[in-house]
Amino acid sequence: MPKEGQPRRSPFGGPGHQGMNFEKAKDFKGTLLKLVKYLSTYKVRLLAVLLCAIASTVFNIVGPKILGNATSEIFKGLIAKVSRTGGIDFTSITRLLLFLFCLYIISAVFSLIQGWIMTGIANDVTYRLRNQISQKINHMPLKYFESRTYGEVLSRVTNDIDTLGQSLNQSLTQLITSVITIIGVIIMMLSISVSMTLVTVLILPLSAVLIGLVMKNSQKYFRSQQKFLGQINGQVEEVFSGLNIVKAFNREDVFVQEFEQTNDQLYNSGWKAQVISGMMMPIMQFIGNLGYVVVAILGGYLAIKNAIQVGDIQAFIQYVRSFTQPIMQVAQVTNMLQSTAAASERVFEFLEEAEEQQLVENPAVLDGLEGNVTFDHVAFGYNPEQLIIHDFSTNVQSGQKVAIVGPTGAGKTTLVKLLMRFYDVNKGSIRLDNHDLREFNRNELRDMFGMVLQDTWLFNGTIMENIRYGRLDATDEEVIAAAKAAHAHHFIMTLPDGYNMVLDEESSNISQGQKQLLTIARAILADNKILILDEATSSVDTRTEVLIQKAMDNLMQGRTSFVIAHRLSTIKNADLILCLKDGDIIEQGTHDELMAKGGFYANLYNSQFEKAS
Incomplete structure (x- = not known):
């Protein structure tokens, strides 16, 4: 539905993409706490993951110690063989290796x-999360979607949730395993040599400092990466939805340039994020290699002093590797947490957005309402500082056909949005049979209204399903009757598969005028008490318009109708014509009365029928 008096995103760049609002201030810790709270629902299963991780890691950690004992046995056997006091005990070694094999199998099973x-x-x-977002969307106010591109919203449902799911699956398990491994390895290293363990543990402070520096610098780039990814989605969605217009105005180059600019920003932020985070592994490997050198020197010295066995050196070196590897994994996980936090924050921000208040206490009842509508000194602006409608008052009797005319930006469509309570008035009131609209539950109130908009909306499905959208329990016969009343039956029967023809996602396999006929048939089928027609016949030819007008006249009998029209010839028989200009009613009356005045309406009407001199 076109917006009047409200800035709208341009399909050719400009204010459209500048309007995408991304909060610069991000709460990394707060988001992680929200995520932890969200995961508390799965605490039993997470406990099972923790226990399995502990079991798998413990069985895996014991392995190098047993392998070291086997090495010590071989070393002792070789020494004994050299000194001719004995030989290698293969039975003992075989027993140790079989035990080790069983441990590794058990560890793999738990893993x-x-x-x-x-x-x-x-x-x-x-x-x-997808279910909650799907439900949330249905309770979001219209102004939220009018201030953002579709791509930005869709990015939260697709990219951000996918990022979150993948991160949980990979990083959380890895984090648990790595922490348990670090603790277990330290215990095993202490059991071999306290002095060698102290030297190895000195790696931790240095690692922590380096990880902290990398996290601090990479977080802002991960946040930018998610931001520009959402912008790209919005730009691509805009191009595809308006491709005909883009080509008609030869604006392909403009979009390519705009896309390349955003893509460059995404590339730069992603590149910096990955390069900075990628520095962790080389640095940690360097620190790990230093540890190997120190362990080899110190272990050799202790073995010479008979403080430890030769196999303990081998086991300790394996533990050093097992010690540095989880530290590097933790570094990687913290890296992934930046992306996880950025995605989670965008998802939680959406879920925490203020919802449209659907229910009220002691709501007014719709039963028995006749359809009298009163506008009482209504004032409204999408921005409270900039009013579009200043002081609008009129009374509409039940069953009247009210036409709303005026130049673009006068506030015609805005009045419709106020009637449907997509927005609430800033001042004054709109009453339905002496009940303020704010006294009704929004969903129940909207059941009173049937709408046919200038911008048609049809979904991917059969023609029968699209018409039945007006009343889901309607029979096929009722759907066909509504199509006949809208003069759509003839063209439907000429299409392949007739009423069972499937419309594609953009409904591009039928004409614009045919789309409009289907939406009119949908409104006829809905059979609502109050009708709103926003340029309902703007996309059909003159002959079809006459036929539809007759069908609409029959449909509007006994119903309150609001007709927004630019073709003034279609509203000559209206019971009341409201002429708007700059948000105020400057004239009202019947067609004959307004023409007799010779004022604004008369000039507007005559301008449409002037003959070229």
Whole structure:
């Protein structure tokens, strides 16, 4: 529905993309706390993941110690063989290796169970979030969507939730395993040598400092990456939805330039985020290699002093690797947490947006309402500082056909939005049979209204399903009768499959005029008490317009009707014509009365029928 008096996103760039509002201030810790709270629903399954991770890690950690004992046995056997006091005890070594094999199998089983449970949790979270967003969308005020591109909203449902789900599945399990591994490895290293462990643990402070520096610098780039990804989605969606207009005005280059600019910004932010975060691994590997050198020197010295066995050196080196590897994994996970936090924050921001108040206490009852509408000194502006409608008052009796005319931006469509309570008035009131509209539940109130808009909306489905959208319990016969009343039956029967023809996503397989006929048939089928027609016949030819006008006249009998029209010839028989200019009623009356005045309406009407001199 076109907006009057309100800035709208241009399909050729400009204010459209500048209007995308991304909060600069981001609460990383707060978002993680919200995510933890959200995951508390799965605390039993998360506990199972934790226990499986502990079991898998413990069995895996014990392995190097047992392998070290086997190495020590071989070393002792070789020494004994050299000194001719004995030989290698292969039975003992075989027993140790079989025990080690069993431990690794058990560890693998627990790891598989842990991964299976965590995958289920991640999928459940994404499923719940998509459901909640789907339900949230139905309760969001219209002004939220009018201030954002569709691509930005869709990006939260697709990209951000996918990012969150993948991060949970990968990073959370890895984080648990890594932390348990670090703790277990430290215990095992202490059991071998306290001095060697202290040298190895000195890596931690240095690692923590480096991780903190990288996180601090990479977080802002991950946030920018999500931001520009949403912008690109919005731009691409705009191009595809208005491709005919873009080509008609030869604005392909403008969009390509705009897309390349945003794509460059996405590339730069993504590149910087990945490069800075990618520095973690080389740095941690360098620190890990230093640890190996120190352990080898110190371990050799202690073995010479007989403080430890040779196999303990091998086991300790494996533990050093097992110690530095989870630290690097934690570094990677913290990296992923930046992306997770950015995606989570955008999702939670959407879920926490203020909802349109649907229910009121002690709502007025719709039963028995006749359809009298009163505008009492209504004032409204999309921005309270800039009023579009200043002081609008009129009384509409039940069953009257009211035409609303005026230049673009006068406030005609805005009045319709106020009637439907897409917005509430700033001052004054709109009453339906002496009940303020704010006394009704929004959903119940909208059941009173049937709408045919200038911008048609049809969904991917059959023609029968699209017409039945007006009343879901209607029979096929009722749908066909409504199509006949709207003079759509003839063209429907000429289409492949007739009423069962499937419209594509953009309804591009039928003409604009045919789309309008289907929406009119939908309104006829809905059979509402009050009708709103916003340039309903603007997209049909003159002959069809006459036929539709007759059908509409029959439909509007006994119903209050509001008709927004630019073709003034279609509203000559209206019971009341409201002539708007700059948000105020400057003239009102019947066609004959207004023509007799020779004022604004008369000039407007005559200008449409002037003959070229």
